[in-house]
Amino acid sequence: MNYRIEELIPASALAEKVREMGAKIEKDYRDADEIILVGLLRGSTVFLADLAREIDLDAKIDFMVVSSYGNSMNSSREVKVKKDLEEDIKDKHVIIVEDIIDTGYTLEKVREYLLLREPASLKICTLLDKPERREVNVPVDYVGFSIPDVFVIGYGIDYAQRHRNLPYVGKVIME
Ligand SMILES: O=P(O)(O)OC[C@H]1O[C@H](OP(=O)(O)OP(=O)(O)O)[C@H](O)[C@@H]1O
Ligand code: HPA
Secondary structure: OOEEEEEEEOHHHHHHHHHHHHHHHHHHOOOOOOEEEEEEEOOOHHHHHHHHOOOOOOEEEEEEEEEOOOOOOOOOOOOEEEEOOOOOOOOOEEEEEEEEEOOOHHHHHHHHHHHOOOOOEEEEEEEEEOHHHOOOOOOOOEEEEEOOOOOEEEOOEOEOOEOOOOOOEEEEEEO
8 A cells, every 4th residue: 555654743842742741740740659651562662761751750661562453544442451561550650651542442441451450540641642533531631732533653653563663743645
């Protein structure tokens, strides 16, 4: 399939937004002993790496793998946990860090799954939000950019596992 990529959010705007988000999180959790940032692999890696360095608090980093999409642009509703956390999150302040929220199924499932472990608090932080695509309601506490219903890649986000290493967020245009 032929496609081209058009820049949607430049690297400089991403860096500025990530700084702002980090500052907000730092302020909100300044009285917490420790926070745990939970990244969902693989899309959140680039955002999480940058965000974590903008938060001057005692933070642990852990990861989960959940399956939802596959290689196509269609969402599938089955969400399975393929790799669980290593950390015990009971009584801890946890922030799920995501690259993008689309239908909401992934975060709904992960949120329910983690709440069963009784964290002290559980918030959700996403770089990108596509509100037009939402099918289930999930409380999102930190949002970088709301974007229209376009297929995006870059800054950790893939199209069939490609383009995650682009320094900007681009949109895929089918030709
Ligand atoms: O709101 P939803 O409709 O559930 O979609 C959002 C999810 O889809 C993408 O993950 P993907 O399964 O492509 O895995 P990846 O993180 O490895 O790219 C993205 O990273 C989110 O986790
Ligand atoms: O726009 C997107 N791009 C890549 N993966 C995704 N998963 C949900 N939305 C997207």
